Amino acid sequence: MPGIGYQTLLYLLPHILELPPDVVSLRSVLPAIPTISPHRMRTILTLEAPQVYQVKQSLSERQIDTITIFDEDYPPLLREIDDPPLILYAKGSRQALSGPTLAIVGARRPSNYGRQVAFHLGSDLANIGFTIVSGLARGIDAEAHKGALHRGGKTIAVLGCGVDVIYPSQNKALYHAITKNGLILSEYLPDRQPHPRLFPLRNRMISGLSLGITVVEAALSSGSLNTAKHASEQNRDVFAVPGPISSPVSQGANNLIRDGAIPLTKVDDVLLQYEHLALPLGAQEISVDEQLTRNEKKILEMIENTQATVDQIVRCTSLGVQEVTQSLLNLQLQGKIRQLPGCMYGKVR
Structure with missing residues (x-):
């Protein structure tokens, strides 16, 4: 109104x-x-x-659910914060709201090391029963979501736009994968387009949904530090992955550790913090070759001894862009390939 x-x-x-x-x-x-x-x-x-x-x-x-602050399955941790959303719009499985949650956030242009850390953290934590929360942004967020899906685990993407708006557009295949195997959440009305002022508000939702957040890589101006600030104000645990002192994308995370964040160098650092939780059994990893489609096999053969961008793969395989992006996502979830700096894709050795 x-x-x-x-x-x-x-x-x-x-x-x-x-x-x-x-x-x-x-x-x-x-x-x-x-x-x-x-x-x-x-x-x-x-x-x-x-x-x-x-x-x-x-x-x-439009297959959009609403969850009000009066509903029984409204996330209890989110209800605790000072300014909880009164209405959540959701696409996917509300089952993702059950169980312990951890957020993984970081740089949109991470190093190759940062991408691998985010993917493996998302994968390993999902495998032991955590639901992985992030923001569907390019870089660390996307890798954390992919890691969780790789193990058949649960993941929640919190958007700074309408729940039916795919942003960034390059994560279209990932968005659809999450609607099938996780949950997309937003406090904004459907069709609401992204705007810079909406993302800090989105960040307080990411931390509010979670027991703690992990910052993998973050420059000094990174929005991930805003999420860490919200987490501290909400009395959530803040973890940070240490990085090289010479790396600009590690300065923010290193400063968090200096200021009291929990250094995260292995999954056991998280388990030690939450040893009181009764974690459910991990999900099964998806990694058998029989699950590869003809398109996926074609792409694997093409990048067997090289690295390539989406455009190069499209030209060499004669597949459509949508077929290539969906196949690349599936191959990443199965641990066959990884995304490299410069939007390149290479085979995992």
Whole structure:
């Protein structure tokens, strides 16, 4: 509704139990709330039941779920923060919200070392029962999601745009893989386009959903440090992977360790912090050759002794761009290839 946003809903929240269960009765019983202006009250009173049903139908047709702060499966950790989203929009399996959660974040242009660390951390932590939370950004975020999916584990991608908007577009195949095997979450309305001011708010959701966050690589200006700041304010654990002192993308993570973050050099460092948790058994790794499709085998043969970009693979294999990107994602999830700096792909030896 125009003019009715988060702040107005917050003012309504203490009176929510006074409201009727059906919208039709709203006019006669809406209490006087001094913090809501008469103009906004009149706007609220224009709400009609068909409007509500129309919105619900539209979301259902687009396979978008809503989770309100009053629902039983609203993430309990997220409910604890100072400014929890009142409504979450979701695509995928809500089952991903169950179990212990850890966030992995970092540079959008990481080193090859950073990519490998993020992938293996996501993979190993998912295998022992953690749900991996990240932001679907290029670089460290994407590798962490891929690592979790590689082990058949659960992962949650939190977006700084509408839940149905794929951003960045290069992660389209990964987005769809997560909707099938994990969960996409956003507090923003469907169709909302990404904007720089939305990402810091998204970051407080990533940390709010998680027991702790791990920063793999981060420059001094990295948004990952904003996520770490939110985590500290929310009383979450902050881990950081140490890197070379000469590397610009390690300066942020190294500074976090200097300032008290927990150094993470192996998965056991995480397990030691959460040894009180009853972690479920890990999922099965997907790595058998019989699962390779004809397109995937074709790409593996093409990059057997070389490295190549998506465009080069398209030209050499005569496959379409979408076929190549989907096959590359599948091969990464199966541990057959890895993404290298410069958007190159190479075979894992």
